[in-house]
Amino acid sequence: MPIAEIGLMLSAIDYAIDFFRGRRARTEKEQQLQRDFVEAFREALILTRSYIADRKNDVSDEDRERELALSLAWNKVGMCGRDLEPQGDFYAVYFEKSNFWAEPRAWDLSDKSELDISLKHAESEANKYLGKP
Secondary structure, eight states: OOHHHHHHHHHHHHHHHHHHHHHHHHHHHHHHHHHHHHHHHHHHHHHHHHHHHHHHTTSOOOOHHHHHHHHHHHHHHHHHHHHHOTTOOTTHHHHHHHHHHHSGGGOOGGGGTTOOOOHHHHHHHHHHHHTOO
């Protein structure tokens, strides 16, 4: 085999190795973004369920500090979702949940009749994105 062909083959092999290294790194980054999303989602979900349970069971009254923490937690979920899927919109529900908790008493659903910010819908969107039933 001529040296020129060997050089061309080695260049092709080097290119393939670089390609697969890049793909693995991109996959690792995607996996980390997905882990960040799941972690943020679970934290926001737990904080929300806890606050709602406390309110329902008369354990606590309205608590602006906890509501602000909920707003920030759901905003983080939205940010992680946007990092995962910048061209998508599955994460929009999390930003709306953040807006709700930022000012729950001023929230008006009359102009948002098609908007579902329930925990069930939030979980459904996360599971749909993550490929879970």
